[in-house]
Amino acid sequence: MTTQIDLVTEETDPPKLNSTLNVLTILTIIGCSLGALVTIATPWLTGFMKKAMDKAAEGELTPDKMEQLRKGREALEITENNMVALLAVSFIGLILCFVGALMMRKLKKDGYWLYVAGQIIPIVGGVIIAGTSQYQSGGAFFMPAVAIVFIILYTIQKKTLVY
Numbered sequence: 250m251t252t253q254i255d256l257v258t259e260e261t262d263p264p265k266l267n268s269t270l271n272v273l274t275i276l277t278i279i280g281c282s283l284g285a286l287v288t289i290a291t292p293w294l295t296g297f298m299k300k301a302m303d304k305a306a307e308g309e310l311t312p313d314k315m316e317q318l319r320k321g322r323e324a325l326e327i328t329e330n331n332m333v334a335l336l337a338v339s340f341i342g343l344i345l346c347f348v349g350a351l352m353m354r355k356l357k358k359d360g361y362w363l364y365v366a367g368q369i370i371p372i373v374g375g376v377i378i379a380g381t382s383q384y385q386s387g388g389a390f391f392m393p394a395v396a397i398v399f400i401i402l403y404t405i406q407k408k409t410l411v412y
Contacts, residue, residue, distance in 0.1 A: 273406065298321075356412050
């Protein structure tokens with residue numbers, strides 16, 4: 250009784266997408282979809298927020314709250330004045346992240362670099378276009394923090410990308 254090993258099939262089995270990279274790319278695709286919806290709604294959301302601030306300013310506010318309201322209104326005006334450029338940078342980043350995730354699902358190394366560029370371009374572009382006014386509140390640091398976490402997680406999985 251002899252056991253024969255089929256070396257040809259063992260060597261030609263293509264590498265498979267591991268579960269961690271699978272989850273990361275699915276979350277990225279979902280995030281890009283939600284990001285596209287928010288980006289499309291940004292002009293409407295900006296107008297809505299300005300109206301809400303105007304209503305809030307009519308009430309009695311402490312000097313501290315008035316100052317926060319003034320700074321928030323300035324940030325919204327900067328966003329409105331640079332809306333086209335900010336939306337373009339956001340869509341470029343979303344497209345790069347989406348394509349990068351799809352490429353990483355096929356285990357392509359270039360997908361990682363597209364993804365990283367797609368995360369960095371909107372942050373840097375936003376600061377160049379609108380300044381740091383968008384980072385006045387603590388909540389504004391949420392998206393860059395998520396981007397950093399995902400870049401780290403994808404970097405850990407980079408070794409599984411073989412093409």
